[in-house]
Each structure stands twice: as C-alpha cells, then as structure tokens.
Amino acid sequence: MWPCYLARKQLFPPRRFPLFAFISIVGVALGVTALLVVQTVMHSFGEEHRRRIRESYGDVIVHAGGSPIGAATRTSALLLQKTPGATAAAPYLEGQAILMSDEADIRFVGVRGIDLDGEARVIPLDRYWEAGRKEDFDDEHVILGATLAENLGLGLGATLTLTSPGHIAQAIDGQRISLPKEFHVSGIIRTGFRPADEQTILLTRRAAAELFGAAPDTASAIHLKLRDHTQAGDTAHQLNRHLPGNLRAAPWSGFRKAFLDAVAMEKELLFFLMFIIILVASFSIGSTLFNHVVRRTREIGLLGALGARPRQILQIYITQGILIGLAGYALGATLAVLILHFRQQIVQLMGQGETLLQQYQFAKVPLHYNTPDFLKTALLTLLLMTTVSLLPALWAARRKPSEAMRDAG
Amino acid sequence: MPDKTTIPATPPPPVLRARALAKGYNTPRGRLAVLADITLAIDPGEFVSIRGESGAGKTTLLQILGGLDRPDSGELLWNGETLARETNARLARRRARWLGCVFQNYHLVPELTAHENITLAARIVGHPLRDATPDATRLLATVGLAQRATHLPSQLSGGECQRVALARALINNPSLLLADEPTGNLDERTGASIMNLLIELTKSARIALILVTHNTEFAQRATRRFILRHGVLQPA
Numbered sequence: 001m002w003p004c005y006l007a008r009k010q011l012f013p014p015r016r017f018p019l020f021a022f023i024s025i026v027g028v029a030l031g032v033t034a035l036l037v038v039q040t041v042m043h044s045f046g047e048e049h050r051r052r053i054r055e056s057y058g059d060v061i062v063h064a065g066g067s068p069i070g071a072a073t074r075t076s077a078l079l080l081q082k083t084p085g086a087t088a089a090a091p092y093l094e095g096q097a098i099l100m101s102d103e104a105d106i107r108f109v110g111v112r113g114i115d116l117d118g119e120a121r122v123i124p125l126d127r128y129w130e131a132g133r134k135e136d137f138d139d140e141h142v143i144l145g146a147t148l149a150e151n152l153g154l155g156l157g158a159t160l161t162l163t164s165p166g167h168i169a170q171a172i173d174g175q176r177i178s179l180p181k182e183f184h185v186s187g188i189i190r191t192g193f194r195p196a197d198e199q200t201i202l203l204t205r206r207a208a209a210e211l212f213g214a215a216p217d218t219a220s221a222i223h224l225k226l227r228d229h230t231q232a233g234d235t236a237h238q239l240n241r242h243l244p245g246n247l248r249a250a251p252w253s254g255f256r257k258a259f260l261d262a263v264a265m266e267k268e269l270l271f272f273l274m275f276i277i278i279l280v281a282s283f284s285i286g287s288t289l290f291n292h293v294v295r296r297t298r299e300i301g302l303l304g305a306l307g308a309r310p311r312q313i314l315q316i317y318i319t320q321g322i323l324i325g326l327a328g329y330a331l332g333a334t335l336a337v338l339i340l341h342f343r344q345q346i347v348q349l350m351g352q353g354e355t356l357l358q359q360y361q362f363a364k365v366p367l368h369y370n371t372p373d374f375l376k377t378a379l380l381t382l383l384l385m386t387t388v389s390l391l392p393a394l395w396a397a398r399r400k401p402s403e404a405m406r407d408a409g
Numbered sequence: 410m411p412d413k414t415t416i417p418a419t420p421p422p423p424v425l426r427a428r429a430l431a432k433g434y435n436t437p438r439g440r441l442a443v444l445a446d447i448t449l450a451i452d453p454g455e456f457v458s459i460r461g462e463s464g465a466g467k468t469t470l471l472q473i474l475g476g477l478d479r480p481d482s483g484e485l486l487w488n489g490e491t492l493a494r495e496t497n498a499r500l501a502r503r504r505a506r507w508l509g510c511v512f513q514n515y516h517l518v519p520e521l522t523a524h525e526n527i528t529l530a531a532r533i534v535g536h537p538l539r540d541a542t543p544d545a546t547r548l549l550a551t552v553g554l555a556q557r558a559t560h561l562p563s564q565l566s567g568g569e570c571q572r573v574a575l576a577r578a579l580i581n582n583p584s585l586l587l588a589d590e591p592t593g594n595l596d597e598r599t600g601a602s603i604m605n606l607l608i609e610l611t612k613s614a615r616i617a618l619i620l621v622t623h624n625t626e627f628a629q630r631a632t633r634r635f636i637l638r639h640g641v642l643q644p645a
C-alpha cells in the first residue's frame with residue numbers, strides 16, 4: 001500500500017533526523033506517561049488498600065449482629081468445613097480496654113483476642129512478625145503493633161496493664177472489683193498499614209474473654225480466608241442463605257466501603273483531569289501536524305497529478321497520525337514502566353516519603369499494574385491521534401492538484 | 410464477405426480532443442478569462458508544441474487538458490471518452506494510466522530516492538512494487554542515471570532531477586505526455602540534452618507529446634506548432 005509507505009517515509013525521512021516525528025512522538029509519549037503513571041499509582045493505592053483490608057479483616061466475616069457468638073471453636077470449624085472455597089477460619093473477640101504502663105499515660109485501646117494458630121492462617125501474621133517468638137504467646141502475653149510499641153516505649157518483655165471499661169462501671173456500681181491484669185509483651189508485628197501498626201493489641205481469646213467478662217469460647221466474629229478472594233461476595237451471599245440463627249456473613253469488599261469508593265473516585269477524577277491536559281496537548285500536536293501537511297502542499301498536488309485519489313491522500317496523513325500515536329504510546333508506556341520501577345527513589349528524591357506514610361499509611365509506594373488501564377490509554381491515544389490528524393488529512397485530500405502545484409511553498 | 414484488407418481501417422480516436430474549452434479565474438479585480446476558446450485534437454504519437462507569453466495561460470491549458478483542473482465550459486475527451494461526468498476520484502484513476510507529466514520544477518518527492526520516485530508513480534496506478542522495480546531500473550538507465558538510483562533529489566543536480574521526472578512520467582506507458590517548460594530552470598546545454606531525450610523517448614514509444622516551451626528551436630521540431638494568445642491557440 002503506497003500511502004502507508006509514503007506516510008512512513010515522510011515521517012522518518014532517510015538520512016535526516018526526523019525532527020517532526022520526534023517532537024510529535026515525544027509529545028504523545030509524555031502525555032501517555034503521565035496518564036499511565038497516575039492511573040497505575042492510583043490503582044496500586046486502591047489495590048494496596050483492598051489487600052490491607054482483606055489481610056486485616058479476612059475475606060469473609062461471620063458475625064451475629066453485635067452479640068457474641070457462642071461455642072466459637074466448634075462454629076468456626078463447622079464454617080470452615082461447610083463454606084466452599086474456604087481455606088481457613090478463625091474466631092476472634094474484640095473490645096475496648098484501658099491500657100496502663102509505667103512509660104505512658106493511661107489510654108483507651110482496641111483489643112483483639114485471637115487463637116494464634118488459626119488466626120495466622122487467615123491473616124499473614126507470620127509475614128508481619130518483627131520481634132519475639134510465637135511460642136511465647138499465651139494468656140499472660142500480648143502482641144503489639146510496632147508503632148504502638150514505639151509510642152508506648154514498650155519493648156519485648158515489657159509489662160503493661162489492661163482493664164476493661166466494664167470493670168470500672170462495676171466498681172462504680174459497688175460490685176466486686178476484678179483487678180487490672182498484667183501482661184508481658186511477647187511479640188511485635190509490623191503490617192506496614194499505619195492504623196493497624198498504631199492500634200493492634202493481640203491477646204489470647206481466653207484472656208480477652210476474661211478481660212471483658214465474657215463467657216468462655218465466645219467470639220465477636222469468625223473470619224474466613226478463601227482460596228480466591230474475588231469470590232468473597234458470592235460466598236457471603238451463599239452463606240447468608242444457609243446460616244442458622246442470627247449469624248450473618250459479610251464480604252471484605254463491604255468493609256470500609258466508603259473509603260474504597262473514595263479512592264476509586266479519586267482515580268476517576270484524576271483520569272478526567274489528566275485527560276483534559278492530554279486533550280490540550282493533542283491540539284498542539286494537531287497544529288504541528290497541520291503545519292507539516294501545509295508545507296507539503298506542492299507534493300500533495302504532485303501526487304494528485306500522478307493519479308492519487310483524495311482518499312489515498314487522506315490515508316497518508318491519517319496513517320502518520322496513527323504512527324505517531326503508536327510510537328508515542330510505545331515510548332510513553334516504556335517511560336511509565338521505568339518511572340514506576342524507580343518510584344521509591346523518586347519519592348525519596350522529592351522528599352515525600354514521610355507524607356506518603358502519613359497520608360496513605362504506606363511505607364513503600366505499592367505497585368500493581370492494571371492491564372485495562374494500559375488498554376484504555378492505548379485506545380484513547382490512537383483515537384485522539386486519528387481525530388487530530390483527520391483535519392489536516394481532510395484539508396490535504398481536498399486540495400485541487402492544479403492549485404496545490406502552484407503553491408509557493 | 411469482403412477481404413479484410415479492403416476494409417478502410419477506422420482511424421483510432423484522437424488521444425485527446427478539446428472543443429471550445431474556456432477557463433477563467435476569480436481575482437480581486439473581477440473575472441480573469443485565461444482560456445477563451447480552445448479547440449484541439451491530438452493523434453496518438455503526435456508531437457505538438459505550444460508557445461506563448463508569460464501569463465498567457467499555458468500552464469492553465471495543460472492542467473485542464475491533463476484533468477488536473479476542470480474547464481468552465483467546453484468538452485474534453487480522452488481516447489474518445491468524455492470526462493465531464495467523472496468524479497474526482499475516477500478522474501484521478503484515469504489520469505494515472507493515461508497521462509504523464511513533466512514540470513518546470515521537477516516536483517520530486519524529497520524523501521524518496523530517484524528509483525523510489527519512479528516506482529511511486531507505478532504504485533499509484535496499482536502496479537506492485539516488484540513489477541515496477543525492473544522497469545524503473547531500465548528507465549533510469551535510459552535517462553542516463555543508472556548510477557544515481559539511490560540518490561535523494563537533494564543529492565541530484567537540476568538536470569538529473571528532470572531526468573528522474575521524465576523517467577517517472579514514462580513508467581506507466583502513458584498515451585500522452587504533458588511537458589510544461591521542462592527546461593525552464595536549466596542551462597542551455599543541459600536543457601538541450603533533456604529536450605532531446607524527451608522528444609526521442611516519446612517518439613520511440615509512440616507517446617503523444619504536448620510541449621510548452623519558450624525555445625523556438627525545439628518548438629520547431631513539433632509536427633504542429635501553436636501560439637497561445639488571448640486565450641486561443643493560433644497556428645505558428
């Protein structure tokens with residue numbers, strides 16, 4: 001096909017630096033890079049948040065609408081057995097407590113009682129382990145989030161005291177007072193997720209029940225890990241049709257939904273803003289392209305004289321737009337992958353590491369590539385470049401050969 | 410049944426026939442009539458020369474005869490077929506097969522080599538490159554540029570460029586070649602050699618030639634000679 005051949009030759013003239021092609025391709029590439037980097041970073045943040053949420057809540061949670069679940073060990077085993085696709089299940093007991101230690105002020109904390117072995121199968125505790133030994137964890141010991149431990153000035157083996165608000169209420173009512181209980185720190189975990197690292201206090205479930213004055217072997221909820229977390233919604237839906245009594249199942253995607261929705265919206269909004277910038281850039285590439293075409297008026301006239309049809313002239317310049325789009329996308333995507341690869345260094349260079357940690361609770365910039373983002377951007381680039389080249393191409397195709405050949409250019 | 414040889418052979422239609430062609434341009438100072446009444450018939454292989462003062466409308470005339478522009482009125486036939494109802498696209502397609510052009514300033518595609526400029530014309534007609542390649546090589550040798558095949562126009566002299574343009578005009582075996590002051594930009598000696606080449610090649614391939622030139626000597630070699638004056642062709 002000679003129009004494509006000529007398009008290639010005009011874009012990349014032999015034995016000469018292809019200045020026009022270079023400028024246009026770099027222009028497109030920069031836009032593509034910006035879009036892809038922003039989209040990928042936003043997607044990665046979302047993915048990271050989702051993963052963190054899954055990893056701290058489990059894929060599916062079964063609860064009893066706020067009241068405790070009795071015979072939790074047996075219920076948990078039954079759930080694991082009956083839930084299709086479940087690989088682990090663990091009950092936990094949550095509540096508020098008052099923490100006292102020699103090093104820090106009295107403060108309210110959330111406490112979670114767990115069965116360590118079962119819990120470690122639902123939540124990747126082993127991965128988070130920073131100090132201490134799992135074997136030392138028993139009814140007299142606690143596991144602390146790393147930031148909390150730092151803030152309280154508590155290291156391994158340190159002592160702290162926990163009491164529940166219920167105890168204090170009972171004391172005020174003049175009932176029998178159970179003394180605050182002493183615990184020793186036997187482990188420190190770091191999830192990299194700031195709220196978790198700042199707040200986590202893990203006890204055994206038995207110690208927690210005692211602290212809260214709950215019956216033995218009760219749980220606030222039982223959480224499940226699935227082989228495939230994308231099935232969480234379906235699994236929860238199925239469970240809800242079979243679960244007895246007041247038990248309810250909820251998938252991870254429902255936890256902190258408002259927050260996840262906000263993250264998703266932020267991504268959409270950024271895409272839209274970037275798109276407007278890209279649109280502006282496209283116009284300037286369009287005007288460069290127009291210039292490039294107008295300078296060739298006499299050549300266009302000649303092609304007409306040689307018998308080229310208007311449609312073929314149109315093809316030459318649209319092909320150039322598409323070639324610029326393709327090359328620009330390839331370059332832009334490569335650049336984006338490079339930037340994303342060195343994201344950590346770039347964030348450090350900008351001195352934004354601390355902001356990142358504070359605003360997004362990430363110590364490291366996460367990276368999750370999303371193929372649809374890349375496809376969407378590719379499609380958008382080609383569409384824009386075709387549209388932008390259409391105007392100069394139409395202009396060229398409408399030249400009368402007789403007048404074009406007289407052009408002074 | 411009469412003997413075949415006794416049938417009077419119907420003469421082939423003229424390559425080109427023009428009847429009462431007129432053409433004007435709109436200018437800020439009103440309508441400028443350039444061609445008033447052009448009537449002309451060119452037989453296959455015929456050589457016609459046209460002279461005229463600058464601004465007389467010679468280029469305009471060639472453009473109309475070659476279908477690069479349309480007349481305001483009058484009729485134009487190529488090989489006996491009228492062009493009035495052809496769309497631009499169909500006209501372009503017919504022009505590619507029927508016509509070759511040589512211009513004063515060569516009009517080579519600057520990004521293509523000499524050889525590629527020639528094959529481009531064949532590819533526009535629809536010939537595959539593999540068929541056009543040997544033809545282009547042969548034509549380059551014919552115009553004396555066998556050693557310049559891979560040169561870009563910027564690496565060729567004016568005379569060499571015009572030889573390439575001549576080879577390009579011939580590659581599709583046109584019925585008619587229009588040459589608009591092909592030596593206007595060249596010195597006398599180079600011009601003369603190009604002119605000779607042009608006349609010889611069209612003659613041997615029996616291609617009709619309409620030559621616009623200021624050079625009386627070459628104009629004299631035409632079978633019929635005209636002067637364009639006041640929008641009409643007058644025999645010289």
Ligand SMILES: Nc1ncnc2c1ncn2[C@@H]1O[C@H](COP(=O)(O)OP(=O)(O)OP(=O)(O)O)[C@@H](O)[C@H]1O
Pocket residue numbers: 403406434435436441443461462463464465466467468469470
């Ligand atoms: N597109 C146009 N619009 C208006 N006037 C035009 C246009 N094209 C040509 N003309 C005018 O038509 C007249 C004939 O022009 P043309 O180029 O045909 O002359 P020519 O005989 O080829 O001259 P030369 O020998 O200098 O090449 C000139 O006066 C020119 O100014």
Ligand SMILES: [Mg+2]
Pocket residue numbers: 467468469589
């Ligand atoms: Mg002229």
